[in-house]
Amino acid sequence: MDRQLTQRGEERRRQLMAYATSRFAENGFHPTSVAEITEGMGVGKGVFYWYFDSKEALLRAILADAQLDLRRRQRAALADAATPSERIERGIRASMRWSIDHADYFRLFQFAATDERFSDGLRKGESVAVKDAATQLRAAMDAGEIAPGDPVLLSHALLGVHTHLVHLVHRGVLEPTDEVIDTAVSFCLHGLLGRR
Amino acid sequence: MDRQLTQRGEERRRQLMAYATSRFAENGFHPTSVAEITEGMGVGKGVFYWYFDSKEALLRAILADAQLDLRRRQRAALADAATPSERIERGIRASMRWSIDHADYFRLFQFAATDERFSDGLRKGESVAVKDAATQLRAAMDAGEIAPGDPVLLSHALLGVHTHLVHLVHRGVLEPTDEVIDTAVSFCLHGLLGRR
DNA sequence: GGCCCACTTGACCGATCGGTCAAGTGGGGC
DNA sequence: GCCCCACTTGACCGATCGGTCAAGTGGGCC
Known part of the structure; x- marks a missing residue:
């Protein structure tokens, strides 16, 4: 159209x-x-x-818009970060804040992930974000900032923590305070840190 | 009926x-x-x-059955664990294995979580599991096995890692090997360990 | 052999769905 | 002042939805 x-x-x-x-x-x-x-x-x-x-085309347009906006915010957050692990932390914070601020978009993402007709569209955006995060993780591993491991798998672990905690905020189980984000960041960074 | x-x-x-x-x-x-x-x-x-x-009642019955089965498996896994952190690890492993083995149920859980008509039913089961996990976390904190923090919030972080990684297995992004589960466990335990 | 009732059939119901379209309407450029 | 075309209207379409029900059917118990 x-x-x-x-x-x-x-x-x-x-x-x-x-x-x-x-x-x-x-x-x-x-x-x-x-x-x-x-x-x-x-x-x-x-x-x-x-x-x-069609109704389907409408949802697709909405999802594309939302993804674009999220990506913009993520990129902006990484702009002035010095170290890889700082970039990782800022990425997590920016993503969580955006998801908390955009409850409607977040819910649509959640739905779209359960429906093949829409999930393919999300995959591309998600895989770009994950690849970016994985690049940062690899850099952090090379710099000795975090323990070695599969960067893609670990990126997804970060995404899992992000998604679930945001979901709880929207359900009203957690307050949308910085404490939630701080805990998520701390949990993720120590999870990455690994044994040392 | x-x-x-x-x-x-x-x-x-x-x-x-x-x-x-x-x-x-x-x-x-x-x-x-x-x-x-x-x-x-x-x-x-x-x-x-x-x-x-009704069609709705059917899905509710299916979800209830699935939750019962999952819970059974979780309880069985904790039976012969000595320390709190061992119980946490076994809980994560059992949940992930069950979710990987029951792709259909897992997908229905994911859908039900996005629809108010069904999500309330899930909440109860989820909150019981989270409360159980939180109890283990509290015990582990008291025993000095992991760093202090909000046990409920941290339980949900574990759940987030579990859910997202299983989702990837079902999407075919990850192979359903023990490596995925091992990484998840390692990530979660170190995330809980925190600074020390 | 006969009866009871758990079970099965499939035509049928009104409502609602996503989507179409011929007939307008009205604002901006000339 | 007029014309063009982006935009709007709402009746209408066939399909399909979840759900009902009167009429069977058939297996197990007496």
Whole structure:
């Protein structure tokens, strides 16, 4: 769907994505109908299909946007870090903060990971982030900052800690304080440190 | 739905749950229709509603069964462990092995966690397991085996590593070898060990 | 052999789904 | 002032959904 959009059109497209994001996050993707989205916005159903090929295409667009935003934040966080292990720590902190700040996007990621129709799209973004992290881990190993091991596997371990703790924050089990992030960072860094 | 079931009835019920488990795991819960299940089994639709109140009730029953099985395995693993940290290690290993062996159940857990209609049921089981783990962590802290910290938060960190790595095994990113489990255990134990 | 009831069948129900489309509407450029 | 085309409307489509139910069927117990 490559349409010539006016400024007003772009705005409408953004509105649709924003509203759909909140509905999908709250109700789930499958249980939320296109009619529910358009009626909730007070527009005709045709508006939806003017901007998106399908409900599936809409979610894909939302996920792509979210991934782009997350990646931006991650890259910015690494900008002025000196050592590899400092980069690792900043990466963890930035990712957790972003995920805590963007509960709706986070929930959509979680859902998308369970559905083959969408998970492939996530994989690419995830694997890029993991490769980046693995590069930092390798550098840290070479510098003797952390114990040797499979960098990719360990990157995923970091991701696992990040994902699960953020999930708890959104469930209200944990308060969204820096203490959670600090604990995660400490746990991860010591986990990487290994025996010495 | 509390029906008087004959042996044949119990068997049919088990068949339904087994077949539905594989369909839900492969296609997703919402996209899999009741008709798809009954037709796939070659039985009339009424059979389904003889044994279950609704599609939702079926998934709930499946999840409850799976949780019971997991918990059994976890408890068995802790039986002959001497120290708290040994119990922690065995708990992690048992959970990971079970999750790797039961890909379908694991996928359903992942989905259920994203849907409010089912996640509440999971919470209870999860919180019991986490409380148990936290108790072990507290004991290990008191025994000076690991660094002090919030036991519940740290239990969840362990759970996060477990979940994410198992997920990768099921995605085919990692081989289901002991190396994955060994790395997870090592990462977690050193993460708990902390500075000293 | 006959009866009971656990079990099975599949047509049927109203609701709702994702998606289409012919008929407008209205704002910006000329 | 008019025209073009981006945008909007909402009735409508066929398909499919979860769930119901009256009518059987057949195995086990007396």
